[in-house]
Amino acid sequence: MxxxxxxxxxxxxxxxxxxxxxxxxxxxxxxxxxxxxxxxxxxxxxxxxxxxxxxxxxxxxxxxxxxxxxxxxxxxxxxxxxxxxxxxxxxxxxxxxxxxxxxxxxxxxxxxxxxxxxxxxxxxxxxxxxxxxxxxxxxxxxxxxxxxxxxxxxxxxxxxxxxxxxxxxxxxxxxxxxxxxxxxxxxxxxxAPIREITLMDKNNQWARQHQVMDKTCIIYSGTLGLKHNPAMLSAAAAYFSKHKDVVFIVISEGLGAAFLQKEKEQQQLDNLLLLPFQHFRDMSQVLGAADILLGILENDAGIYSVPSKVLTYLCAQKPIVLAIPPSNLSAAIVLENKAGYCTAPDDHQGFCHHIEKLVADASLRKEMGYNGRSYAEKHxxxxxxxxxxxxxxxxxxx
CATH class of the missing domain: 3.40.50.2000 (Glycogen Phosphorylase B;)
Known part of the structure; x- marks a missing residue:
């Protein structure tokens, strides 16, 4: 054929x-x-x-x-x-x-x-x-x-x-x-192409290059367009600004990335690292460096969009925190498989509290990560x- x-x-x-x-x-x-x-x-x-x-x-x-x-x-x-x-x-x-x-x-x-x-x-x-x-x-x-x-x-x-x-x-x-x-x-x-996402140690070449191997890395990777509210990410970075061992890494380009650059400068968010899209060959190292992975989606986008980045996250064996409509398929997968947390798209406080809980509990991060990877291996x-x-x-x- x-x-x-x-x-x-x-x-x-x-x-x-x-x-x-x-x-x-x-x-x-x-x-x-x-x-x-x-x-x-x-x-x-x-x-x-x-x-x-x-x-x-x-x-x-x-x-x-x-x-x-x-x-x-x-x-x-x-x-x-x-x-x-x-x-x-x-x-x-x-x-x-x-x-x-x-x-x-x-x-x-x-x-x-x-x-x-x-x-x-x-x-x-x-x-x-x-x-x-x-x-x-x-x-x-x-x-x-x-x-x-x-x-x-x-x-x-x-x-x-x-x-x-x-x-x-x-x-x-x-x-x-x-x-x-x-x-x-x-x-x-x-x-997501699970066979192409190798589970890697945190202390890898990509993490060393960006000097984050000894940090608790909270990563968002993907597009930030009109159906996303990047203010959720800058607000979370501001919430953790006094935690010197926590870094937020946003890998994106376009409108949302430009907004975050302005927020970083205006709020002096030294814990917010902004990077352009990374080559897929480096994705295993990027995900290996992560301790927590983030996803966001606006309320009015929840009925017509299913963020594919969440499926990639599941392969990484890392916990996920989402700020997306709970009825969205990606949210349902994460919640039903105990692979992370989900809050409403405009719930800044809930979003930060879920991140905070995972930052403080390495064993919980490990458990939720295993749950996500198990789902990916099965489906x-x-x-x-x-x-x-x-x-x-x-x-x-x-």
Whole structure:
């Protein structure tokens, strides 16, 4: 089978899936955006898989402008055209496309329909809900036409797909409201590439490089966009500012990172270390240096987004403290498996108290870390996950 995996963000777990398809004898074209600001998988150290894996890093003109509707639309269409050009020569049987903006999905899906290629919409987020919240903040009442346009676009894309793979059952109520037939949808939860995350000692090369090997390290790694409140992180750093042996490390770029840089300077947060996205090959060392891992997500984002960073955290065998809606799938996993704590997104005090409890109790950190790793070992088997995708591909191909 010839498969296109299009992951605009360039995640590590989607690259793992493509490599697994190749190991099972399939030919894969894996596309991602070089221009989009996000943590990337390790695309540089790929083994030679008999030339059956083609990686397509797509570079658009200029920096990807995610907050400008007109510029973004033009850039997304440029991305889609580059991908379609490669697909024209590759001639896939099926296209799996996720973490991908709607205009890209629209153009790629249209091409697939015209060529008789099966298009599988990998639904990682509900964009219409996110756009509605963001547009309301910026435009108030005048946001309705914009939101309605994107809502109709997203619904039509889902309905026209050969199949929809959803990452959580929580999306089902919206699919029913949008009259998307249940037989069109299969739920395959996200995972993290556990085999690529080696458990490492705290005193490793990365920790020594940043001089944190003798500190209690509290780490946040991932995007900080409009669905995150970075003030939770600066407030936590301020709360622990008198603890000289505690350091907060935030690994991110963009708006949230810029906000934290200002907070660091204004509040003189010497215990807040800000770093750009780290290469995935260093992620095991980053996570090894951590004592506690953090995740945040705004209330209005909880129904359409499942933070994949939490799944990576589980592999690290470290406790997790979340400030996200408790109904979110990631929160449910952490709480049900006793892998950490979760508080409401605006509960600064509760967030800090959970961190404080773990800072003071090394045995509790160890216990919760083991619980998280056990969940990951049980649920992140790439062979089992691959089979779920292949079953969908085979069903729609018949």
């Amino acid at each position: 010839k498969i296109v995996v299009n992951d605009h963000s360039g995640h590590a777990f989607t690259l793992q899936l493509s490599r697994q398809f190749v190991q099972s004898g399939h030919e894969v074209l894996h596309a991602y955006s070089v221009s989009f600001q996000s943590p990337k998988g390790n695309f540089e150290d790929l083994p030679v898989d008999g030339n059956r894996l083609t990686v397509l890093p797509i570079m658009i003109k200029g920096k990807f402008d995610k907050y400008s509707l007109l510029k973004r639309r033009k850039q997304e269409i440029e991305y889609a055209r580059q991908l379609i050009d490669k697909m024209e020569a590759f001639k896939p049987n099926v296209v799996l496309s996720g973490t991908t903006p709607l205009f890209v999905q629209q153009h790629v899906q249209r091409y697939c329909i015209s060529k008789g290629i099966k298009f599988v919409y990998w639904c990682q987020d509900i964009y219409a809900v996110a756009i509605r919240q963001i547009a309301r903040r910026r435009l108030g009442f005048f946001s309705f036409p914009i939101w309605y346009y994107f809502k109709r676009l997203e619904i039509n894309l889902l309905k026209k797909s050969s199949h929809v793979i959803s990452i959580t059952q929580d999306f089902n109520h919206l699919f029913r409201k949008w009259k998307i037939h249940p037989n069109l949808v299969t739920c395959i939860p996200n995972w 992140f088997d790439i062979h089992h996950i691959e089979n779920k995708f292949l079953q969908v591909f085979e069903a729609i191909g018949n």
